[in-house]
Amino acid sequence: MIRRGSEILLLLVAWLSIFLPNASAEQATTYTLGVVPTFPPVATHTRWMPFVERLSQETGLDFRLKVYAQMAEFEHDIVSPGAPDFIFANALQVMVAHKAQNYQPLVRGKGQVRGIVFVRKDSPSRSVNDLAGKRIAFVGAKNL
């Protein structure tokens, strides 16, 4: 009787060993979310963590926020083999990431943006061609 009980127990353990590791691996899947470093890392973390936590609650999935100190670091990462599972990036970066890794845009804010070239109201320049050889201010080197 005891021997039969042991056999049943062994069978049960063997059966569980088939299924438990898979179930556990599935539950442990954590998806990385890389965010373009528009702000310093601490500011990015502060802005994004409440959203990430809410996204986890809503989906039942685990996410790990990945922040970057430098734009170069982010741009390397999103075209590398260990690229994040999800990225939040500007339109041009997404285009490059799509070509390199086949990232697919899923969702975005409704608003669209336009680039603006402007001058002082009293400037003699009437078109961008008048800016040849002139000095032009961009926010950063990544603004095309």
Place this chain on the structure above:
Amino acid sequence: MLSGQKPALTFEKEYPGSTQNVIKSVLLNKADAGVTLNTELNKEAPDVLSQIRTLLQTQEIPSHPLAAHPRVPQPVQKAVTKAVLSLDKMPADAKLLREVWLAYPVTTGYDDYCKLEVIDVKKNSNWGN
């Protein structure tokens, strides 16, 4: 936008680091022109905007998307999309979306972004440096 001008436009560049500094550079005559996004410019006070004139604006570019790597299973991608869209329905959650530039979320796809392929981003933006 200026890098795509034909014939190529040659000009000197400066990078003051923020839209407000770009505007200051132009208003103080440190720069002959400034470049930024309409969404940033529109945050400025009317008296500041009254001192500048637009020379050129580009066509509309879709805002930053949340994008998924193809290794992410389709059901997970769909769950994330659905969750972001549903967060917009609650005021407190909608505020979270505004914080991360996903206000009034809509579904998107690469079709919205492929028109940008005409730009040689890696060359013109000093990609990865």
